[in-house]
Amino acid sequence: MRRLLFMLAAAAMVASFALPAPVEEAFAEDCAGTNARAYQPTYADARAAFIRASAGLLGASYPRLPLLLTGYPESTLVTGSVPCLLPQAIGWIESGWRQAASGTARGSVGPVLTGRGGCGVGVMQTSTGMRFAGELPRPVQLAIASDYVYNIAYGVQILGQKWNATPTIGNADPTIAEHWYYAVWAYNAWGWRNNPNNPDFPWPRPTYTGSQPVANYPYQELVFGLAANPPKVNGEPLWQAVPLSLPDAGAIGISPDSIPEPLVVHRTYCVVPDPYIPAVAERTGLDWR
Amino acid sequence: MLARLLLAFGLLLTACAPAAGAPQPPRDEAPRLVVLVWNGSTATFGHLDVAGRFSPRVTIDDPAGMGIRAALAPDRQHLAATVARPGRPAGREAGLLLIDLARGEIRRLLDDVDLRGRPVWSADGNEIAVRRVHAAEHGTVDEIVAVTVTGDVRPLARGDGALGMYAAGWPAEGLHILRIAAEGSRLGVVDSPDVVLSAGAVRDVSVSPDGRWIAFSDYSYGPALGLLGPGGLTRTPLAGPFVHPAWRPDGTLLVAGAPGRAESALAAAPVPVVSVPSSPGTVSLPVTAGRAGWLAARTVRLGAAGAVVDEWIDLIGPDGRRQPVRLPGVVEPLGWAGE
Numbered sequence: 275m276r277r278l279l280f281m282l283a284a285a286a287m288v289a290s291f292a293l294p295a296p297v298e299e300a301f302a303e304d305c306a307g308t309n310a311r312a313y314q315p316t317y318a319d320a321r322a323a324f325i326r327a328s329a330g331l332l333g334a335s336y337p338r339l340p341l342l343l344t345g346y347p348e349s350t351l352v353t354g355s356v357p358c359l360l361p362q363a364i365g366w367i368e369s370g371w372r373q374a375a376s377g378t379a380r381g382s383v384g385p386v387l388t389g390r391g392g393c394g395v396g397v398m399q400t401s402t403g404m405r406f407a408g409e410l411p412r413p414v415q416l417a418i419a420s421d422y423v424y425n426i427a428y429g430v431q432i433l434g435q436k437w438n439a440t441p442t443i444g445n446a447d448p449t450i451a452e453h454w455y456y457a458v459w460a461y462n463a464w465g466w467r468n469n470p471n472n473p474d475f476p477w478p479r480p481t482y483t484g485s486q487p488v489a490n491y492p493y494q495e496l497v498f499g500l501a502a503n504p505p506k507v508n509g510e511p512l513w514q515a516v517p518l519s520l521p522d523a524g525a526i527g528i529s530p531d532s533i534p535e536p537l538v539v540h541r542t543y544c545v546v547p548d549p550y551i552p553a554v555a556e557r558t559g560l561d562w563r
Numbered sequence: 564m565l566a567r568l569l570l571a572f573g574l575l576l577t578a579c580a581p582a583a584g585a586p587q588p589p590r591d592e593a594p595r596l597v598v599l600v601w602n603g604s605t606a607t608f609g610h611l612d613v614a615g616r617f618s619p620r621v622t623i624d625d626p627a628g629m630g631i632r633a634a635l636a637p638d639r640q641h642l643a644a645t646v647a648r649p650g651r652p653a654g655r656e657a658g659l660l661l662i663d664l665a666r667g668e669i670r671r672l673l674d675d676v677d678l679r680g681r682p683v684w685s686a687d688g689n690e691i692a693v694r695r696v697h698a699a700e701h702g703t704v705d706e707i708v709a710v711t712v713t714g715d716v717r718p719l720a721r722g723d724g725a726l727g728m729y730a731a732g733w734p735a736e737g738l739h740i741l742r743i744a745a746e747g748s749r750l751g752v753v754d755s756p757d758v759v760l761s762a763g764a765v766r767d768v769s770v771s772p773d774g775r776w777i778a779f780s781d782y783s784y785g786p787a788l789g790l791l792g793p794g795g796l797t798r799t800p801l802a803g804p805f806v807h808p809a810w811r812p813d814g815t816l817l818v819a820g821a822p823g824r825a826e827s828a829l830a831a832a833p834v835p836v837v838s839v840p841s842s843p844g845t846v847s848l849p850v851t852a853g854r855a856g857w858l859a860a861r862t863v864r865l866g867a868a869g870a871v872v873d874e875w876i877d878l879i880g881p882d883g884r885r886q887p888v889r890l891p892g893v894v895e896p897l898g899w900a901g902e
Binding site: 392463465466467469471472473474475477478479480481485486487488489490519523524527528529536537538 | 601603627628629630631632647652653654678679680681702703726727729741743744745747763764765766767768780782783804805863868870871872873874893
């Protein structure tokens with residue numbers, strides 16, 4: 275009998291070591307900043323903040339882009355910027371450019387927009403540092419939750435950190451929007467869940483235009499698709515459409531590593547103050563450099 | 564007067580009769596395709612007849628616009644569907660619904676399932692396999708559970724460091740589970756050893772009607788049809804850009820065609836394989852074939868660099884004639900009924 279009990283106990287130990295231990299998920303009541311109130315930006319407010327944050331034109335009191343690793347295979351750290359349309363498309367997918375709850379009219383103040391299944395808050399739905407009170411200094415958490423400009427700048431900063439932390443595409447030129455494919459992927463979750471070869475996603479699939487099921491696409495394809503198909507407000511697109519190319523999914527494989535750029539790529543510029551000035555140059559692999 | 568009445572009655576009877584040489588099955592046995600039509604905020608399940616007419620049966624809300632994964636039961640009357648519940652963490656954000664198409668009834672079977680994992684019915688129609696994703700100390704852990712139609716749940720498998728785990732088909736011998744890890748793709752029945760399918764990620768795994776063969780798409784080294792069966796594993800490269808295998812009830816395997824190019828390599832495959840004809844600039848991907856010889860295919864038009872620029876559903880008859888179907892929204896064929 276003792277031997278049987280020992281064997282059962284041993285078997286239970288083996289099972290408990292063999293399987294990764296589940297952990298408690300974050301619940302909304304644990305997240306930081308959920309009681310904040312926030313100004314709901316107008317579309318013009320949000321657009322200006324996106325452009326200034328992406329171009330590094332906000333003041334020193336806002337989160338700043340890190341120096342960006344540039345070049346491949348040799349890389350150097352440079353002062354760079356993020357193609358403006360990427361944070362704008364991310365912000366649209368994350369929140370519809372809302373800092374406050376969806377019932378709050380633009381131009382007025384209301385309760386902060388809280389996470390959809392996580393601790394994300396505000397326009398960029400950033401959860402990094404917001405999983406519990408004190409994970410970041412309280413004034414920072416409060417600013418992320420209550421100030422849409424700060425929230426956008428913080429999201430852009432994280433996107434820059436993801437650029438530095440993910441493998442390169444092409445020669446890792448941050449002015450080329452397609453080279454941010456991995457960084458946008460990592461902004462949501464750098465893992466198999468967003469791998470374009472994940473069989474959860476239909477294949478082949480058309481470019482995301484905003485009218486297909488979200489669950490049919492990895493996150494970065496939602497963002498790249500919206501870059502080419504900007505939502506319209508009063509008949510006007512929120513940003514200049516750019517038909518971004520996707521990298522070869524076959525080259526990405528199961529374990530993403532540095533890959534060549536797509537055949538056609540787009541060098542984009544943040545233009546202040548008018549984002550509708552043509553700010554994109556398309557090139558193929560042969561006729562530009 | 565009487566003669567004119569008899570003539571009119573005769574003409575009426577003639578008009579109602581089936582056309583000579585084209586015997587029609589009784590109305591309630593006519594082939595009908597069960598489809599899901601998703602339009603951004605709702606999903607409607609219903610029947611599509613072979614002329615392309617849609618008869619909606621059940622509509623459910625999808626306010627988050629996430630989309631719905633659905634599977635038709637072996638009885639061709641019930642559906643299992645995962646539907647997003649806003650505010651839940653990724654991988655546990657959906658509820659599993661049981662839908663009775665004939666009665667229009669909907670019942671919630673289980674919460675906290677992965678929206679992206681397609682439900683899979685057991686061959687006897689008594690259980691549904693779905694995936695749940697659990698947060699773990701380092702990343703996440705996938706779990707496949709079986710849910711009975713009365714809502715009882717039993718765990719079947721848990722991830723062991725794999726990148727992803729998928730319920731891939733549930734014939735009488737047991738549930739096939741596809742595991743994808745850094746080393747490649749493996750497939751196995753629950754509690755049995757896995758077989759390595761590919762060094763890359765495979766997709767479109769489907770089990771033959773007799774349960775002896777597993778077909779899948781493998782794009783690791785160019786498009787290829789993978790077949791796992793009694794004789795082992797074979798890999799047949801295809802000329803076209805896509806594979807997308809689907810079984811006919813008679814055991815013939817259908818694959819996507821390649822416009823203008825012969826698929827001579829298919830003759831060497833260990834089961835009969837037929838490629839679906841495609842017109843220039845398009846590729847028809849077989850989705851589901853019925854006993855009466857009808858096939859539903861997803862046809863895509865390819866633009867520059869092979870990108871999909873348009874898509875629609877083709878109903879392809881036993882004689883090869885096509886009925887294109889375009890409905891407002893995204894149409895997904897789920898299986899044939901009424902045969």
